[in-house]
Amino acid sequence: MSEISFSHVQTAHCESGVISNLFRHYGLSISEPMAFGIGAGIFFGHLPFVKVNGVPGTTYRIWPGAIFQRVCERLGVKMQSQKFSSPEKAQQELDRVIAQGIPVGVLSSVYYLPYFPPSYRFHFNAHNLVIYGKNGENYRVSDPIMDTVTEIDPASLSEARFAKGFPEPKGKMYYPVTMPADISLQKPIKQGIEQACHYMLKIPVPMFGVKGMRFLAKRLKHYPEKVGDRRATLYLGNVIRMQEEIGTGGAGFRFMYAAFLQEAAGVLQQPELSKLSLELTGIGDLWRNFAFHAGRVCKSRAADNISYNELGDMLIQCAAAEEVFFKKLSKVQL
Structure with a gap:
């Protein structure tokens, strides 16, 4: 062998x-961030009818295999x-x-x-x-x-x-x-950014993209009375698990896409992408803050824990920030 x-x-x-x-x-x-960006890996979806280990599925990235397929197609591999x-x-x-x-x-x-x-x-x-x-x-x-x-x-x-x-x-x-002998990253970067903006802003189904974040936020606010305290904890726990532990996690994917934009700014000679990279890093921090407070709720670590309603408001804040971000990104002249 x-x-x-x-x-x-x-x-x-x-x-x-x-x-x-x-x-x-x-x-x-x-680089890994470049592969993630060209493959338009950043995403959000909440699928209450698709149960993962008995609880509704949440994803912070595009479905498995899609990044690989898109990168190969766009680079000619x-x-x-x-x-x-x-x-x-x-x-x-x-x-x-x-x-x-x-x-x-x-x-x-x-x-x-x-x-x-x-x-x-x-x-x-x-x-x-x-x-x-x-x-x-x-x-x-x-x-x-x-x-x-x-x-x-x-x-x-x-x-x-x-x-x-x-x-x-x-x-x-x-x-x-x-494998191509020589590649240009400029067109693949543009294609990846355009696709990510479309998926985050324009999918008409309410469970995906920015709409999906608001969809989850509304449901999360009513978990305790809808499914009971025990299942509410399980449901919330899975949202955090998918964000913080699975793969890179939701906030981690935001940080990775920010690194992609920083790299893309150099390739395309477009400083606006560097500014947006910093903005997205701040949004990743919002997601981390949500996960921190949601984790305390799940573990009942403090008597002054915030409510499910307040957690829902945090998600709505994340959605609003991502909507503003992706609208700005969609308007950058690439």
Whole structure:
């Protein structure tokens, strides 16, 4: 088997991190924030009818896989992507490809990754990592949210690649087959910004973008009387968990998009993007403040905790700030 020399860099988020690490291996240097921005990863959605572990789903980024798809399309990268009907076929194909010295991105469930601390394992089936070789029977792993490379045994990897639940990974693996010799980031940056503004401001469905934040805020205000104190705590806890613990988290995605705008300002020679980068960093702080107070409510840490109604008002403040921000961003001459 070919020994693959793979440069591992720890990143904040698995999907944009795998993009950055895989592309750099092939000589296409792109930062994680740039991948996130070109892929229009920033988003918001609250889906009360889509239950995650029995509670309504909330997301602070675009759906899994979309960032990768958009970045590849906009940069002219052709990927080979496969899903499989059985763990055996998936392992055979993985072995065949890495034997050729090709690092492979795979989709997995966090729950079955033994190198994760137990407290971080939960049923999330859209985690991306890179397999870049073998050490005996074990696979060498570059997981972008880990500080160093690690290994995983074949049984655990199969479990992670074929976990049940929504969405089912079905052993998905992917790797570049055509990389452009030279790229210009200017058009992809513009396309990413335009798409992000559209998704945050103009989706007519009330559950998405800025409208989705206000939709959640109204529901959150009435959680205790609608679903009872216990379920209200569970529902609120999931909103915080998705914001602060899953992937980069909601505020973290705002900080990452701010870093993208700072980088884009230099590429496009557009100082207005630097100003907006600072503004978005401030909005990320608003989200962190909401999470802090919501966490105290969930844990009943203080007698003077704010109410669900006040938490809803904080969300409305976040929505108002993001609406102003994305309207300004949509009007920048790129």
